[in-house]
Amino acid sequence: MKRFVCFSAVVLYVMTMYSFPCNAADKIKIGLSLSDIEIERWPIEEAIMRRLANEHGAELISQVANHDTSLQNAQIANMVDQGADVVIIIAEDGATAAVAVAKAAEEGIPCISYDRLIKSDKLAAYISFDNIEVGRIQARAIVDRVNRGNFVLLGGSPTDNNAVLLRKGQMEIIQPLIDQDKIRIVADHWVNNWAQAKAAAIMQDILNSQDNRIDAVIASNDSTALGALQAMKTAGLAGKVPLSGQDATAAGCKAIVEGELTMTVFKDVRRLSPIAIDLAIKLARKEKLEGLRQVPLAELTVDSTMQGSVPCRFLKVVKIDKDNLYEEIILNGFQQYDDLYRDIPANRRPPRP
Numbered sequence: 211m212k213r214f215v216c217f218s219a220v221v222l223y224v225m226t227m228y229s230f231p232c233n234a235a236d237k238i239k240i241g242l243s244l245s246d247i248e249i250e251r252w253p254i255e256e257a258i259m260r261r262l263a264n265e266h267g268a269e270l271i272s273q274v275a276n277h278d279t280s281l282q283n284a285q286i287a288n289m290v291d292q293g294a295d296v297v298i299i300i301a302e303d304g305a306t307a308a309v310a311v312a313k314a315a316e317e318g319i320p321c322i323s324y325d326r327l328i329k330s331d332k333l334a335a336y337i338s339f340d341n342i343e344v345g346r347i348q349a350r351a352i353v354d355r356v357n358r359g360n361f362v363l364l365g366g367s368p369t370d371n372n373a374v375l376l377r378k379g380q381m382e383i384i385q386p387l388i389d390q391d392k393i394r395i396v397a398d399h400w401v402n403n404w405a406q407a408k409a410a411a412i413m414q415d416i417l418n419s420q421d422n423r424i425d426a427v428i429a430s431n432d433s434t435a436l437g438a439l440q441a442m443k444t445a446g447l448a449g450k451v452p453l454s455g456q457d458a459t460a461a462g463c464k465a466i467v468e469g470e471l472t473m474t475v476f477k478d479v480r481r482l483s484p485i486a487i488d489l490a491i492k493l494a495r496k497e498k499l500e501g502l503r504q505v506p507l508a509e510l511t512v513d514s515t516m517q518g519s520v521p522c523r524f525l526k527v528v529k530i531d532k533d534n535l536y537e538e539i540i541l542n543g544f545q546q547y548d549d550l551y552r553d554i555p556a557n558r559r560p561p562r563p
């Protein structure tokens with residue numbers, strides 16, 4: 211009898227373990243490794259991912275590398291050690307992070323490259339936007355305003371593959387005009403960490419060396435554009451010289467409303483974050499991933515020497531300028547009315563939604 215009770219208890223225990231996989235030990239643990247939280251979008255996306263993970267009964271553990279590439283790799287390894295079932299990575303450096311991805315893969319832990327490509331065919335998935343198209347949209351919007359003269363190029367962080375893709379898209383549009391001697395590139399810089407302060411200093415140097423004679427600035431995102439704008443304001447060029455951005459940040463959109471930034475690109479990160487969490491949960495459960503297509507790394511990096519391929523998904527992007535900002539950004543709730551129009555006189559504001 212004693213033996214039977216004991217046996218039944220064991221059976222019951224085993225059954226409980228398998229039928230209720232939601233106790234603390236079995237809870238899915240998703241690691242999130244962020245390059246930084248200085249750029250407006252990253253903390254927003256972290257919050258969305260945390261909420262969604264919680265809604266799915268999973269736990270999100272996150273760490274921020276503050277632009278330190280070796281720290282980011284150590285943090286990823288640390289999350290694997292802490293028992294993460296899967297790691298989502300916003301890489302500071304797409305080459306260095308490949309080492310962390312390979313190590314995690316060796317331990318059977320899949321990694322998702324989020325928005326920025328990690329140059330590794332050990333990735334479980336890469337999800338982003340159409341970054342070459344972002345570059346085309348930026349350059350087209352500027353060339354629509356001015357298609358000759360002295361152009362300045364402000365690229366993003368050189369360790370971020372997106373910066374390279376944006377530049378590729380921008381050049382597709384402006385190279386023909388350069389070849390026709392219409393456009394002259396008077397300055398071409400990459401901005402480490404996409405940092406606004408660095409972009410401001412770079413732009414100040416450019417304006418000094420060019421005697422303020424510039425006709426257009428193709429900046430690769432809102433932070434670099436707003437840095438450039440600081441220097442352009444001092445030179446009296448704000449609102450006169452076309453300037454591009456990306457991300458539809460609050461400050462970027464406000465600058466469009468005020469006529470100082472020509473355009474930005476809206477990438478609806480509220481759609482990207484749920485895809486990451488959905489993939490992460492499927493990977494943790496060892497389920498099949500859907501909606502991804504295999505893309506060669508050579509294509510993703512624009513580097514023919516790269517081997518292998520990665521399962522990818524890319525989302526669409528939208529050009530934003532003063533004509534569609536209200537509909538696309540305010541009415542759809544991406545930015546708040548008051549943040550954008552607070553300095554605009556009441557009689558010149560659109561209706562409050």
Ligand code: GAL
Nearest residue numbers: 249251326370372404431457
């Ligand atoms: C890029 C990203 C942009 C921008 C930038 C700075 O990788 O695609 O949206 O945020 O990083 O963090």
